[in-house]
Amino acid sequence: MSTAAYTASVEDYLKAIYELSRDSGSAGTSEVAARLAVAPASVSAMVRRLVEHGLVSHEPYHGLRLTKEGRAVALQLVRRHRVLEAYLVAALGYTWDQVHDEAERLEHAASPALINRMAAAIGEPAVDPHGAPIPTAHGKLEEPKYRTLGDLTAGESAQIVRVEDKDPELLRYLASLRFMPGATVSCLRREPYEGPLTIRVGSKTHVIGPPLAARIFVDEA
Amino acid sequence: MSTAAYTASVEDYLKAIYELSRDSGSAGTSEVAARLAVAPASVSAMVRRLVEHGLVSHEPYHGLRLTKEGRAVALQLVRRHRVLEAYLVAALGYTWDQVHDEAERLEHAASPALINRMAAAIGEPAVDPHGAPIPTAHGKLEEPKYRTLGDLTAGESAQIVRVEDKDPELLRYLASLRFMPGATVSCLRREPYEGPLTIRVGSKTHVIGPPLAARIFVDEA
């Protein structure tokens, strides 16, 4: 519980650990260091404090896990971030490649009340502009594991539901291809040996490589 | 010029010095300390750094002045603060007593681009919800010195143009009296020896003391 106010750094570490351990269950020191662009030693130092505050459990040399409290803090930050992104696009005319950095700064300063007002003003969206689901004010979040565009077999159709959100250049490229959440796509061809995929979206076809295809998430059409 | 990014603390000090020296020409160490709720020694330490960065000039024991660069930074912060206040009221349904604290946190995180979008979205207001003028994106600000409600002579009428903005309780009280920018007021009576003033606004009359009257600014009706 606790309404303790944590520093921006503490929140950033918790969010990083949350996102890294979402798939693998736990996060490694240098993974966290890489994501936050700090030295591994800095992570060790911070982790000591996070453990003291009961936000993280740490088995030395074997990884980090969030406690219940740590996860709650992380989810509130994720909510603030995603609501801000959605609001900037829906209410202030931002494009989806411009919102990540702005939200990254605002998320530490915006009060929960402001976030709730913003969410209400744009109709309580369920996902952010990149298709990432928004936790509720009570910290509930369902984050389905989708297949990626690279998992489609030739001839298969699907709907784009989410894309990776951190790289503005990637987002501009995807927008130019109309590879955006809601779009229906068909896999026309798959070249063998990890070769390129031919994808149709609308009336256009594009050839993309597997690394890009792995960053685009799809669901049943 | 310089697009150097200053820390939130540095910006806060510059804003405090700006606001304190606006009237008196220069600001004292303990005035700044009181406004920022820090010890005078902390101000001395910070001032040393501000001088090194060319943001403040300091004649030891005799006060602080902003340099051109320091004033530019302060004015940008003032702009961010006042645009945020105006936006929260106009676009998100905040009341004028709720916006100061929220804006105080957001002002350090909001980019100039966001501020400009917010200002555009609500029609480029000239003043914030308390009547304080908003500096332009280029840092131009005209801050007239108004008379106060306490300066009115009996029988005189005027228009409220601005009120002090930092005390939420005061703002709620003023709102309950309809003492808000735009309202036309008449001074019906002034009791002698710093006595209370009888003020009419709309169809109602209120009796207020000189300390309160001094915090309400008026102009020709």
Next chain:
DNA sequence: AACGTAATTTAGACATGTCTAGAATCGAGC
């Protein structure tokens, strides 16, 4: 089972911004 590499942690340093305690300075009143 021992080795070597990679990951992790510890040790010690630094920058920022804060504090308390005490020294220096100013200026008003005598």
Next chain:
DNA sequence: GCTCGATTCTAGACATGTCTAAATTACGTT
């Protein structure tokens, strides 16, 4: 012109969050 009280500055300490360099641990390979 001197003294006293208030203001301001300096000195030294501490908390947070970061770094580099060096020590430690884990684990796959041999």
